[in-house]
Amino acid sequence: MNVATEFDSWAAEGRDRGMEERHWHTAKHVLARMPVEAGETVLDLGTGSGYALRALRETRSAGQCYGLDGAPEMLRNARDYTDDDAIGFVRGDFDALPFATDSVDHVFSMEAFYYAQNPIQTLREIRRVLRPGGTFYCAVNYYEENVHSHVWQENISIEMTRWSAPEYRDAFREAGLFVAGQENVPDTETEIPDESAFPTEEWEARAAMVERYRELGTLLTVGVAPS
Amino acid sequence: MNVATEFDSWAAEGRDRGMEERHWHTAKHVLARMPVEAGETVLDLGTGSGYALRALRETRSAGQCYGLDGAPEMLRNARDYTDDDAIGFVRGDFDALPFATDSVDHVFSMEAFYYAQNPIQTLREIRRVLRPGGTFYCAVNYYEENVHSHVWQENISIEMTRWSAPEYRDAFREAGLFVAGQENVPDTETEIPDESAFPTEEWEARAAMVERYRELGTLLTVGVAPS
Amino acid sequence: MKETLLDILCCPLDKAELELEVIREDDEEILEGRLICTECGEEYPIEDGIPNLLPPDMRDEATA
Amino acid sequence: MKETLLDILCCPLDKAELELEVIREDDEEILEGRLICTECGEEYPIEDGIPNLLPPDMRDEATA
Ligand SMILES: Nc1ncnc2c1ncn2[C@@H]1O[C@H](CSCC[C@H](N)C(=O)O)[C@@H](O)[C@H]1O
Ligand SMILES: Nc1ncnc2c1ncn2[C@@H]1O[C@H](CSCC[C@H](N)C(=O)O)[C@@H](O)[C@H]1O
Numbered sequence: 001m002n003v004a005t006e007f008d009s010w011a012a013e014g015r016d017r018g019m020e021e022r023h024w025h026t027a028k029h030v031l032a033r034m035p036v037e038a039g040e041t042v043l044d045l046g047t048g049s050g051y052a053l054r055a056l057r058e059t060r061s062a063g064q065c066y067g068l069d070g071a072p073e074m075l076r077n078a079r080d081y082t083d084d085d086a087i088g089f090v091r092g093d094f095d096a097l098p099f100a101t102d103s104v105d106h107v108f109s110m111e112a113f114y115y116a117q118n119p120i121q122t123l124r125e126i127r128r129v130l131r132p133g134g135t136f137y138c139a140v141n142y143y144e145e146n147v148h149s150h151v152w153q154e155n156i157s158i159e160m161t162r163w164s165a166p167e168y169r170d171a172f173r174e175a176g177l178f179v180a181g182q183e184n185v186p187d188t189e190t191e192i193p194d195e196s197a198f199p200t201e202e203w204e205a206r207a208a209m210v211e212r213y214r215e216l217g218t219l220l221t222v223g224v225a226p227s
Numbered sequence: 228m229n230v231a232t233e234f235d236s237w238a239a240e241g242r243d244r245g246m247e248e249r250h251w252h253t254a255k256h257v258l259a260r261m262p263v264e265a266g267e268t269v270l271d272l273g274t275g276s277g278y279a280l281r282a283l284r285e286t287r288s289a290g291q292c293y294g295l296d297g298a299p300e301m302l303r304n305a306r307d308y309t310d311d312d313a314i315g316f317v318r319g320d321f322d323a324l325p326f327a328t329d330s331v332d333h334v335f336s337m338e339a340f341y342y343a344q345n346p347i348q349t350l351r352e353i354r355r356v357l358r359p360g361g362t363f364y365c366a367v368n369y370y371e372e373n374v375h376s377h378v379w380q381e382n383i384s385i386e387m388t389r390w391s392a393p394e395y396r397d398a399f400r401e402a403g404l405f406v407a408g409q410e411n412v413p414d415t416e417t418e419i420p421d422e423s424a425f426p427t428e429e430w431e432a433r434a435a436m437v438e439r440y441r442e443l444g445t446l447l448t449v450g451v452a453p454s
Numbered sequence: 455m456k457e458t459l460l461d462i463l464c465c466p467l468d469k470a471e472l473e474l475e476v477i478r479e480d481d482e483e484i485l486e487g488r489l490i491c492t493e494c495g496e497e498y499p500i501e502d503g504i505p506n507l508l509p510p511d512m513r514d515e516a517t518a
Numbered sequence: 519m520k521e522t523l524l525d526i527l528c529c530p531l532d533k534a535e536l537e538l539e540v541i542r543e544d545d546e547e548i549l550e551g552r553l554i555c556t557e558c559g560e561e562y563p564i565e566d567g568i569p570n571l572l573p574p575d576m577r578d579e580a581t582a
Contacts, residue, residue: 033409070572088519091572092530098571100533182260315456324466
């Protein structure tokens with residue numbers, strides 16, 4: 001399996017914790033907007049280190065939490081980092097979710113959705129597992145408007161879906177989800193060096209880095225399952 | 228009518244434009260999150276100067292837009308400020324909306340909802356006029372967690388509803404709306420003077436003013452109409 | 455207000471459709487008129503291009 | 519993984535319920551075992567407390 005091969009090596013190199021740290025800059029704002037009530041069931045798609053579920057348990061008293069991932073090393077690490085009986089980790093694939101219909105209150109996914117082989121099928125699966133009125137918080141840094149992310153495809157063997165913001169809205173609707181909102185969540189924490197430091201290894205110009213982090217940030221699309 | 232008496236004098240004193248200017252700091256972020264597609268119908272409850280509809284027409288190509296208000300002077304001013312055939316202003320009350328069932332794609336309301344005489348009835352009316360999957364973006368600065376707003380009641384004859392964030396979520400659900408999200412939208416633009424300027428006429432301490440604007444800001448609750 | 459915008463307006467009381475009676479209009483819109491509920495017969499005035507659809511018991515005579 | 523957490527898991531193929539066979543557990547959770555689909559009979563291993571519910575055609579023998 002492609003995903004396991006690619007992401008197991010990431011996990012082995014400690015990139016799971018590295019992603020957690022970087023993604024947290026915007027993921028924490030995304031999690032804070034979710035209408036998770038005490039005791040509700042949450043599913044995290046492409047859970048990586050599992051940080052999102054630990055946060056929702058601690059800050060919102062979420063109930064049963066499931067972290068799904070395709071890479072066994074990611075899951076092993078996530079399990080190690082987690083000391084909470086109400087959080088379970090499951091190996092599975094986005095396109096064939098191993099959860100009962102109507103069994104989940106909220107689905108969260110950070111920087112993972114676009115790895116789905118068939119993203120519309122993934123959205124249909126999310127709609128299926130969500131109870132009526134349940135929400136899908138879909139956060140991505142790789143998307144059409146974020147031109148700075150386009151090169152990422154070169155460094156990874158999995159084909160990534162690069163939708164624009166309107167394409168995300170259309171796809172949600174095509175899969176039968178209501179679109180409740182969409183926004184760019186800026187990353188105000190990644191440090192941007194002084195003008196004199198540019199060009200850096202990664203950034204030609206300071207303005208580009210400002211645009212990437214402070215303006216484009218993370219694209220969040222919020223879906224709601226109909227009755 | 229209470230509302231007309233109270234708010235007509237505000238309109239006459241130019242407070243409609245004053246509110247527009249201050250509310251815009253957070254209202255623009257709220258409007259930007261709304262999933263308004265080109266051609267969709269939007270209703271603005273307690274429209275004041277009508278700025279929200281003008282913005283949605285200009286930036287999102289919204290279709291037919293309706294600004295409802297109880298105060299005739301507000302509406303007269305709003306009509307004067309608006310040069311757009313697709314925007315209409317209507318006098319009406321939050322508790323008895325004069326719009327057909329299933330006729331509206333999105334409802335917006337900024338700093339107005341809590342004036343409803345019967346807010347649950349207003350939410351039921353909003354649910355009725357929204358099409359399935361339509362959204363209600365409800366933004367308020369007067370709410371329980373914003374302790375700095377509590378004194379506002381002293382200066383106004385209309386009884387205001389002071390719900391907490393969880394009470395907003397509960398009330399939406401009681402009226403049959405799904406809760407898609409909730410957040411505090413900070414006001415990063417209201418100028419906060421230097422420490423040496425405090426106490427000011429309005430603010431004892433700088434920290435309180437920072438909390439009011441930069442942390443608490445505007446409470447946004449997003450509802451979605453079920454099928 | 456443009457006539458097309460009146461389409462989704464309804465009686466605030468029984469939510470029935472309204473019938474339009476134009477008193478004064480220009481090239482663009484209805485300026486004065488009446489909206490009459492096809493169900494309960496209640497009349498709602500349009501003045502200066504703004505329909506007043508307050509429930510009758512909330513209508514203050516001074517401004518309506 | 520706690521046994522209570524297994525409740526909402528289902529077969530990724532036909533979404534039917536799963537039956538649990540425990541091989542090894544401690545005071546807290548299932549460590550090794552099998553989840554068997556009550557409909558199609560497909561078996562899904564639990565290893566080191568983590569159920570592998572990949573569709574069988576995506577399961578690589580090396581890690582499953
Ligand atoms: N099709 C698929 N099915 C299941 N998991 C997948 C997948 N494609 C990618 N993933 C997983 O998705 C994760 C993306 S990395 C993001 C991890 C985490 N959400 C964070 O914010 O840091 C990886 O752990 C990868 O193994
Ligand atoms: N019950 C009610 N029905 C209709 N309009 C009401 C109302 N209670 C208050 N209002 C209107 O709500 C407005 C609140 S002031 C806010 C105006 C505008 N949304 C802005 O952001 O600046 C006033 O114009 C007032 O007339």
